[in-house]
Amino acid sequence: MAPATIISPRRRTEAPRRLPSPSSPPRKLRPISEILKRAKYAVVERAEYSDIFCEQCGSGERPEELLLCDKCDKGFHMKCLRPIVVRIPIGSWLCPKCSDTRKRRRRSVSLVLLKKRRRLLPFIPSEDPNQRLRQMGTLASALTAMQMKFSDELTYSSSMAPRSANQAKFEDGGMQVLSKEDMETLELCRAMSRRGECPPFIVVFDSCEGYTVETDAQIKDMTFIAEYTGDVDYIRNRENDDCDSMMTLLLATNPCESLVICPDKRGNIARFINGINNHTPGLDIQKRPLVFCWDFIPWGLLVGFHIPLWEGKKKQNCKCVRYGVNGECRVLLVATRDIAKGERLYYDYNGYEHEYPTHHFV
Numbered sequence: 430m431a432p433a434t435i436i437s438p439r440r441r442t443e444a445p446r447r448l449p450s451p452s453s454p455p456r457k458l459r460p461i462s463e464i465l466k467r468a469k470y471a472v473v474e475r476a477e478y479s480d481i482f483c484e485q486c487g488s489g490e491r492p493e494e495l496l497l498c499d500k501c502d503k504g505f506h507m508k509c510l511r512p513i514v515v516r517i518p519i520g521s522w523l524c525p526k527c528s529d530t531r532k533r534r535r536r537s538v539s540l541v542l543l544k545k546r547r548r549l550l551p552f553i554p555s556e557d558p559n560q561r562l563r564q565m566g567t568l569a570s571a572l573t574a575m576q577m578k579f580s581d582e583l584t585y586s587s588s589m590a591p592r593s594a595n596q597a598k599f600e601d602g603g604m605q606v607l608s609k610e611d612m613e614t615l616e617l618c619r620a621m622s623r624r625g626e627c628p629p630f631i632v633v634f635d636s637c638e639g640y641t642v643e644t645d646a647q648i649k650d651m652t653f654i655a656e657y658t659g660d661v662d663y664i665r666n667r668e669n670d671d672c673d674s675m676m677t678l679l680l681a682t683n684p685c686e687s688l689v690i691c692p693d694k695r696g697n698i699a700r701f702i703n704g705i706n707n708h709t710p711g712l713d714i715q716k717r718p719l720v721f722c723w724d725f726i727p728w729g730l731l732v733g734f735h736i737p738l739w740e741g742k743k744k745q746n747c748k749c750v751r752y753g754v755n756g757e758c759r760v761l762l763v764a765t766r767d768i769a770k771g772e773r774l775y776y777d778y779n780g781y782e783h784e785y786p787t788h789h790f791v
C-alpha cells in the first residue's frame with residue numbers, strides 16, 4: 430500500500446477537529462483513542478479537498494461524510510459504501526477496489542508459497558554409517574521374520590499382472606501426475622537407497638501393534654518417506670487373500686483391470702508402517718474442545734461446536750498418495766507434518782475405499 434500523503438498532522442480519515450471558540454477557556458488535549466471513540470464522521474479539509482466527490486453517487490455534497498481512500502485518494506460517502514461504514518475507520522482505510530486488489534495480490538502470493546511448500550522433499554540419510562547400518566538391520570530383521578525379501582520397486586510376474594496392466598490412464602476419474610521436480614526427488618531418493626544411504630527410520634516390534642516404523646531423525650513436512658512396493662496383481666485374483674498389507678494401486682473404470690500391491694514376498698519399509706484408528710473417538714464428547722463461530726450466523730449469535738478430535742487423527746503424520754509417474758501408477762508415502770525423532774509413523778489406511786477395518790487399532 431502506498432504511504433498516506435501527509436497534508437496536515439492529522440489523518441484524512443480522522444475525526445473532526447473542534448476549534449475552540451474564542452470565548453471558551455483553553456482545553457486539555459484528549460487522547461486520540463477517546464477522540465476516535467466519539468467521532469461520527471470523517472472530515473474533509475476543504476482547502477485541499479474541495480474538488481472531491483463520491484465515486485459511488487457522483488455527488489460532492491455532505492463532504493463531512495466523505496471518506497478518502499489512503500491508496501487512490503478517491504472519495505466515498507460512508508453511506509454510499511456497501512456495507513455502509515457507520516464510523517470512521519481507525520487507521521488507514523482502503524476503498525473496495527483498492528482493498529480487493531490487495532486481497533487478490535496477497536492471495537496469489539500465498540498460493541505461490543503454498544505451491545512451493547507442497548514440493549516433495551528428499552529424505553536426509555543419517556550421516557553416521559553405523560547408524561545407517563543399524564537402521565537397515567532393523568528392516569532386515571523384520572523382513573526376515575515375515576519371510577520377505579527386500580525390494581524397493583514394484584515387481585511384475587506373468588502369473589500375476591503384467592507391467593502393461595499398470596497404466597495411470599485406466600484410473601476411474603483420472604490420476605494426479607507427479608510433477609517433474611517431484612519425480613527428480615523420487616529418483617534422488619531411490620539412488621540414495623541404492624547406495625546404502627537409506628531413509629532414517631527403524632522398524633521396531635510392539636506387543637500391541639506388531640511391527641511398526643519409528644523415525645531415527647527429525648523429518649520435515651512433505652518429506653518423501655518410501656514408495657509402497659511389492660508384487661503387482663489384479664484385485665480380482667486377491668479377493669480371498671488374507672494378506673493384511675495389500676495396497677490399492679489402480680482403481681480402473683473396468684473393475685477387472687484394478688490392481689493391488691502385495692508385499693507378501695517382497696517389499697520395503699513402507700509395508701511396516703501402521704495405520705490410525707479412525708473409528709473410535711479418543712476423548713469423550715464433553716471433554717472435546719469447543720470451537721466458536723459466528724461468521725455465518727446473520728443475527729450475530731455466538732455458537733459453539735464440539736469438534737470431533739479422534740486420537741488417531743492426532744497421531745497421523747504421513748499420507749499415502751497415488752500418482753501417475755511416467756504413465757504408471759505408483760504409491761508414495763509422504764510426511765504431512767514435521768515429525769520428531771522417535772515418533773512412530775501412521776497414516777490413514779482408509780484413504781480410498783473406506784473399508785479397511787481399523788476399529789481394533791491402538
Ligand SMILES: C[S@@+](CC[C@H](N)C(=O)[O-])C[C@H]1O[C@@H](n2cnc3c(N)ncnc32)[C@H](O)[C@@H]1O
Nearest residue numbers: 637638639640673674700701702703704790791
Ligand atoms: C501394513 S501392516 C503394518 C505392519 C504390521 N504392524 C506388522 O506387524 O506387520 C497392517 C497390519 O498391521 C496391524 N496394525 C496396523 N496399524 C495398527 C495399529 N495402529 N494398531 C494395531 N495394529 C495395527 C494390523 O494388523 C494391520 O492389519
